[in-house]
Structures are given as structure tokens and as C-alpha cells.
Amino acid sequence: MMENTKCIEKVEKKVCDHFSISVPNKPEYVNVVRLTTSAIASRMGFNIEQIEDIKVAIAEACTNAIKHGLCNHNQNFDINFFIDDEKIIIDVIDKGTGFASNEIEKPDLTSPKEGGLGIFIIQSLMDKVEIVSEIGKGTRLQMIKYLGDDI
Amino acid sequence: MMENTKCIEKVEKKVCDHFSISVPNKPEYVNVVRLTTSAIASRMGFNIEQIEDIKVAIAEACTNAIKHGLCNHNQNFDINFFIDDEKIIIDVIDKGTGFASNEIEKPDLTSPKEGGLGIFIIQSLMDKVEIVSEIGKGTRLQMIKYLGDDI
Amino acid sequence: MALYINKNYNKEEQLWMINIAGEIDIYTANQLKETLMKMLDEHNENIKINCLELDYIDSTGLGVLIGALKRLKKENKSIIIINPKKNISKLLTITGLNKIFIIEGE
Amino acid sequence: MALYINKNYNKEEQLWMINIAGEIDIYTANQLKETLMKMLDEHNENIKINCLELDYIDSTGLGVLIGALKRLKKENKSIIIINPKKNISKLLTITGLNKIFIIEGE
Numbered sequence A, B: 001m002m003e004n005t006k007c008i009e010k011v012e013k014k015v016c017d018h019f020s021i022s023v024p025n026k027p028e029y030v031n032v033v034r035l036t037t038s039a040i041a042s043r044m045g046f047n048i049e050q051i052e053d054i055k056v057a058i059a060e061a062c063t064n065a066i067k068h069g070l071c072n073h074n075q076n077f078d079i080n081f082f083i084d085d086e087k088i089i090i091d092v093i094d095k096g097t098g099f100a101s102n103e104i105e106k107p108d109l110t111s112p113k114e115g116g117l118g119i120f121i122i123q124s125l126m127d128k129v130e131i132v133s134e135i136g137k138g139t140r141l142q143m144i145k146y147l148g149d150d151i
Numbered sequence C, D: 001m002a003l004y005i006n007k008n009y010n011k012e013e014q015l016w017m018i019n020i021a022g023e024i025d026i027y028t029a030n031q032l033k034e035t036l037m038k039m040l041d042e043h044n045e046n047i048k049i050n051c052l053e054l055d056y057i058d059s060t061g062l063g064v065l066i067g068a069l070k071r072l073k074k075e076n077k078s079i080i081i082i083n084p085k086k087n088i089s090k091l092l093t094i095t096g097l098n099k100i101f102i103i104e105g106e
């Protein structure tokens, strides 16, 4: 009986929930996304500090999609949440201008600039970050946060 | 100059924002939808009582999609929010069993039943409600709430 | 997101007293249903529900209360709802359930 | 969702004191930028920012502060951030900005 339960748990673990949203390209919706993300993360059992990290990271990703990605005011961008027992995977996808994502620089503190902090913050707060971008096609930023102790 | 501003306002009024979400068919996500909806409605300027009404109504619609609409656990249902200066239109759409939506009865207080309150509550709290359902195809419940004084 | 139930049987008054805190919705309604049914199995007596800390109830939750009330009515017992918040009062009024339950401390 | 700024110039100390409450993000950052620029146009002096009621700042908001600091640094003035909440301290540390601004009351 014990064995059996464990087995079912293992099978269920593989199945993940997919929650997705399509967001208007406007600054006032970033906060809506933050609250949605917060609700999902708290439901999953992340602790308060982890939830705060995830909220900051997703807001930075949305801000980039709005500020750099999309020019057309009527275009939306998309967010996919993949949720399972171990982690949350969040994809922020815009079909905007794209950029050379392999040329991202770390912020240089000896000559601080107004910009260039967003992606660095996301990388610091999340466990794994991957950016795929193509000029003229758009950008997908994927970030992962694991439940359990911070790594 | 004054004239001009007014004109631009009028044009912008016609354009509405479209925010949409795709939700896993599980009770634990109803609360996530409620919080997302609350964030959108409060951003739009609805007052606290109106926000509460909208939250209750959308939760009832999601509950129906989950309880009656969808049987398959891996199927999502969709919510579309159309947002402009005057109102919010919310569509809750499932590709589930469907039902004879023209046969909905008002609750009978002389012999109270455990079920049959959800749609009645939605109709009481929102300004306009429309249900389109087809057996075997699914259901779309559309509800509208206007900003400004309750009507 | 979560529901907390605290129950207590008052032998002298032959009355169940329960405090409900949190939210009753499709996710938590079953927990309430099981608690109420178990209570009525023990003593099929009046139930006084303190809703002071209940933030939210949906139609599924109201359905559970109606189910319990139907069981009680057979023996002429009832459910007394005390201290409902404004949003919950509104729902009880809209649905007409304020005429079926006994509401106190609104 | 909203940002509240309250500013005051202390003539004796030649110091701007400002209280910031709410959230600084892509939606509100411009409001902060305009306020700071106007302040520095009036008196290009040290700015002490009380963050006791600031709940959230994003990279756009930090960018605005860096922009103001760059203007001040030219005349050897600075920005002093006091009473940042834990989440804001964390962001200042991660980005290394705690070495560029003067942080007090952490």
C-alpha cells in the first residue's frame, strides 16, 4: 500500500500544470502580473522571501518586454508558468525587436549607468535563467526557481 | 488644444486592452484567478464593493467550468478580460460538456437545494450576463461590469 | 486559500458552536462538509456558526450549509449564522438564504 | 501601484529630505525622475531619501536614482538612503549599489 502511494506520487510529479497569460504591452499591467505570480508561488508553498524574489524577477522580465521588446501598442506579450512539485518555470515571451543576448554585460560599478541592471537582477534572484533572442523576431526569457532551500 | 485632447481621449476609449489567461482545470487555481481579477479591477478604478462582486462572480464561473464543464484533468479553460474606460468584459470559456443554458432555473427558496446558486449569484452581482453553451462542445459565460455607479 | 474550523459541543444548551476562519470555496468546501456531517452524526443538534473570521464563501460553500440544514430541519433544528462580514451578508441576502438560516449580529 | 513623494529642503544643513512611499516601477519611475530633476534644478545638494514606507523598487527605479547620483557626484554630493526594507536592502546589495549610495538604518 505504501509502495503504491509512492508510485502514484511519482507519476503525478511528472505531470505539470500549465498556467499562461497574455498581457497588454503597457506598464500598468506589470503589477497585475506580479500579483498573479505571487498567488501562484504562494499556492505552491514558496516562502515569503522566495515569493518576493520571483515577483521582482518577473517584473523585470515584463518591464524589458514592454520597454525594449514591443513597440506596437496593440501587441501583447505572453507568460507561461509550468508548475510542478519541485519548481516553477516561467517563460516571458515577446514577438518584438529582439537583441544580441550573448552580449549582455555585468553592471560595472566603477561607472554606474542608468540601465543594464534588469537581467542581472533576474539572474541573481532565480536559480536558472536562459535567454533566447533573435533580432526582428523577439525574445524568450526563461527562468526557474526551485522549491525547498535556496541554492 | 483642449478640443484636440478630447478627441484623442475619444479615440483611445474605443481601443480596449485584452488580457487573457489559460487556467489548469483544478480547484486550487480559482483563487489565483480571483487575485488576478482583483488586481485588474482595482487598477481600473472599481471601488472595493465592486471589486468584491467581480471576484465572487468570476470564482463562480471558474468553479462551474471545473465542476461541470471539464472532465479531463489535463485540459485548461480560458478567461478573456476586455478592459476599457467604461467597463470590464470577462469571458470564461471551457471546451467541456456544455449544457442546456436556456433551462436555468431561479433558486426555489421553499425547497432549498445544495446546488443551483452559482449562475444566479453571477447574474445578481454583474450588470450583464450571457451564457452560450452547446452540449458536447463547451460553454462561454460572458459577464460585464460597468465602472461608475452601480446600476 | 485555507479554511480553519474549530468546533465545540455545548452539552447544557445541546448546541454545536463552531468558528470558521478563512475561505470556503470549491477547494475547501469538502473539508467543511466532512466536518459538519461528522458533527451531525455525533449530535444532530442546532449549529451556531461564528463567521467573524470568515472572509469568503462561494456557492459551493453555501451548498454545504444548505445540505446540513436539510438534515437538521427533519428534526426541527436549525443553523444560526453569527457575525457575518458585509460581503457574506450580501451573498446571503441576494440568494434569499437569510430567510432560511437564522442570522445574528449583522 | 502608486508612488507618494514628499520633499523638503533643509536650508541650514543644505540637504534635501524626501519620503517615498509605495512602489517605484516602470509605471511610476518617471514621476520620481521628474521630482528629483526639479529638486536638483533648485538646489544641487545632498539628498536623504527615507524609504521606511517604500515597498518595492525595480531596476527602472534604481536607474532613476543612479541618474540623480551621477548629477550630484559632479559636485561631490551624494544620495543617502535611510531605513530601506529588507527586500530593498537585498536588491541594493545584489546590484552593488550599496557601495555607491550611502545606506543608513538597515
Ligand SMILES: Nc1ncnc2c1ncn2[C@@H]1O[C@H](COP(=O)(O)OP(=O)(O)O)[C@@H](O)[C@H]1O
Pocket: A064, A065, A067, A068, A069, A070, A094, A096, A097, A098, A099, A114, A115, A116, A117, A118, A119, A120, A139, D059, D063
Ligand atoms: N525583451 C527584450 N527585447 C529586446 N531587448 C531586450 C529585451 N530584454 C533586454 N533587452 C536588451 O538588453 C539590455 C539589458 O537589459 P537589462 O539588463 O534588463 O537592463 P535595462 O532594461 O535597464 O537596459 C537592454 O538595454 C536591451 O537592449
Ligand SMILES: Nc1ncnc2c1ncn2[C@@H]1O[C@H](COP(=O)(O)OP(=O)(O)O)[C@@H](O)[C@H]1O
Pocket: B064, B065, B067, B068, B069, B070, B094, B096, B097, B098, B099, B114, B115, B116, B117, B118, B119, B120, B139, C059, C063
Ligand atoms: N461551464 C459549465 N459546463 C457545463 N454545465 C454547466 C456549466 N456551468 C453551469 N452548468 C450547469 O448549470 C447548472 C447550474 O449551475 P449553477 O447555477 O452554477 O449551480 P451549481 O454549480 O451549484 O449546480 C449546473 O448544475 C450545471 O448543470
